[in-house]
Amino acid sequence: MEHLLTSFGNLFTPLPFLFLFTGVVVGVVVGAIPGLSGGMVIALTLPLTFLMDSTNxxxxxxxxxxxxxxxxxxxxxxxxxxxxxxxxxxxLDGFPMAKAGKPGRALGFGIFASFIGGLVSWIFLATLSPPLAEIAVRFGPYEIFSMTLVALMLISAVSAGSMIKGLLSGMLGIAVSMVGVDPASGGLRLTFDLTDLEAGFRLLPVILGMLVMSQVITDVVNIAQPIERLQTSFRSMFMSLNDLKKLWFNLLRSSLIGTWIGVLPGIGGTTAAIASYTTAKTFSKNPEKFGTGTEDGIVAAETANNAAVNGALVPLITLGIPGSVIDVLLLGALIIHNLTPGPLLFQQSPEIVYGIIAAALIANIVMFIFMLAATPLISKLMYVNRAYLMPAIIVFCVIGAFSQGNRLFDVWVMLGFGIVGYLMQTAKVSTGPFVIGYILAPIAEVQLRSGLMFYDASYLPLITRPVSLAFLVIAILTMLWPFLSKLKIRSSDE
Amino acid sequence: MLPLALVLDFMTDLSKKFPVGDLIFAAFMIVFGTSFIVASFSLPPPALEPVGPAAFPQWVSAIQIVLALIVIWRAITGEYKLAKRVEYRKRYDLALVTILLIIAYFSVLQLEWLSFQWATAGFVFFLTASLFDWKYSKLPIALGLALILGLGLKFTFTEILYLDLP
Structure with a gap:
C-alpha cells in the first residue's frame, strides 16, 4: 500500500505526469487512426525510452x-x-448508431464503458498482483518453464484464423529467437558464420519489422480504400442517469469478463470484446437489436476490451508472462531497461511495478477526460491522408532499429522481417504468435536447461513438483482444447 | 500423379482460388526450418545438461516443417471460394515502389553516399510523391515534409536526445 501511495504521489509530479498525459494523448490519437495501432506506437517509442528513467x-x-x-x-x-x-x-453497434444520426451518443457510451472497464479491472490489478507475486517468487526453474509453456500453448490456441498457421507463426518466432548466443552454454549457434548474426536478431528490429513495417506495406497496398466519414459534437456525448440505470449490470458483467480474459495469457482485448458481446447478446431481452446500433452492444465490447488491458497486466508484472502482443512489448521494455520480468520484480524494483499499477489507473482517468473533451477534434484528425504518415513511420522505424545496437545490419533485418510479416498477413497468418514466441521461447529454454542443471539432469521434478505439474496439465489441456471442442461440435452435429 | 491431378483440379475448378500466399509462406518455412536443422548438426554436444544447444532448434524446426507441410496439404486439398471483390484497386505496384525506395534509402546510408538528413529528405520526398501518384499539387507538400523530417529528426535525435543516427 505504501509503495502504491508513493507511486501515485510520484505520478503527480510534473515530469511523470507529462509522460502519462503524452502517452494517453498519443495513444488515443494513434488508436483512432486506422492502420496505426497501439503496438506500432509502443514499438516505435521503445528506442526513445533508452535514455529515460525506467519508471517514467x-x-x-x-x-x-x-x-x-x-x-x-x-x-x-x-x-x-x-x-x-x-x-x-x-x-457492430457503434457504426449503425452513428449512421442513424447519433454519433455522439455512440461515442459517449463507448468512452464511458471504456472508463468503467478500466476502473473495475484496475481494482483486480491492484489487489491480486502483490499476493500472486509473493507466491510466484517461490517458483523454481521448472515452475517458470511450465508456466511459460502455458503461455506459449494459449497463444497458439487462440491465434486468429487457422490454428496451424498460428502455431507456425509462433514456431518461426521461437526459431528466430534462437540465433546468436546459446543462453546456457554461452557458445554461438545458428549464425551461419556471419559475424553480424553473433548478437542474434535483436528485439527492436524484429518487432518493428513484424508489427510496423509489415503494416506499412499493407497500408500502401490498401491506400485507395474509400472511407466513410461521420462527425460528432461535444455536447451529444454525455450519458443520462437513466442510461446508467439501464446499463449498470452490463457494465459490471463485461468488466469482469474482460478482466478474466485479460488475465489469461496470450488472449487479449479482442477475444474479451467478442466474449463479452456474445454474452450480452445471449442474455439480452432484445438480442435481435444487436448489430443494429444498440447501447448494450457498444457497452459490452468497449468495457471488456479496456478491462482486458489491466487484466493482462496481472500476469505480466507478477509472473513475467504477457497477456497480449502489447504486453510482450512492455516485457521487452523491461528487458531493454535491464530489469528482470517476473515475480522478483516486485522485490527488486517495487517502484517500477507500483508505477505501472498507478499509471494504469491515472491513465484511465486522463483518457476519460481527454476523450470526452477532444473526440470531436480527433474525429477530424483521423482522416489525415496516410500518405503523409507512412514515410515518417518508416524513418522512425529506421532510427528505432538502428538505435539498439548502432548497426545498419539491424535496419536491413527490420526490412526483412517487414516483408516476411507482410507475406504472413497475405497468407492470413497472425503475427501475434510470432512476437510472443520470439519473446517467451528464450525464457522457456533457459529455465528448462537451468532446471536440468539444478536437478542433476532429471526431468522428474517437472511432474513431481505440484505447481509445475499443475501448469503442465493446464498446458496440455490448452493444447488439446481446440481439438476436443471441434470433436464435441462434430459429435453433437451427428 | 496425385499432386498433379490436384493441381489440375484447381486449375479447372473455378469455385476455388489457389492460396498462393499460403504456399509461399509454407515454402519459406520449410527452407528456413531445413537450414536451421542442417546448421544445428554442427553445434557441440551437450556438456552441462542433457539438452544442449542443438536440441531446441532441431525440435522447433522439425515441428515447423511438419506444420508447413500441413499448410501445403490443406492449400492443395482444401475448398476455397473465390476471393471477395474489393471496391477499390489494390496498389501492389505502390508497395513494390515503396520497398524499392526503402532498399535504395538503406543502401545510400550503408554506402555513406549521403548523410542521414539528406538521404532521409530524399527518401521522404520520393516516397510521399509516389504515394500521391506524383500529383503536381502535392509535390510542394512532399518537399516540405522531406525537409522537416530530414533536418528536424537529425537535429532532434542528435542535439536533444543524444541518440546516434545511421
Missing part, C-alpha cells in the same frame, strides 16, 4: 497502451474501421 518509460508505455485501446473506438464508430483490433466488436 513504463509510465509512458502503459499510458499509450490504455490510450490506444480506447482510441480505437472513435474510428470504429465513425468510420466503420477499428483503429485497434480490440475495437472490432464496437463497429
Amino acid at each position: 518509460a513504463l509510465i509512458l508505455l502503459v499510458s499509450m497502451y490504455v490510450g490506444s485501446t480506447s482510441g480505437g473506438l472513435i474510428s470504429a464508430t465513425l468510420m466503420r474501421m477499428p483503429g485497434t483490433p480490440a475495437a472490432m466488436m464496437t463497429i
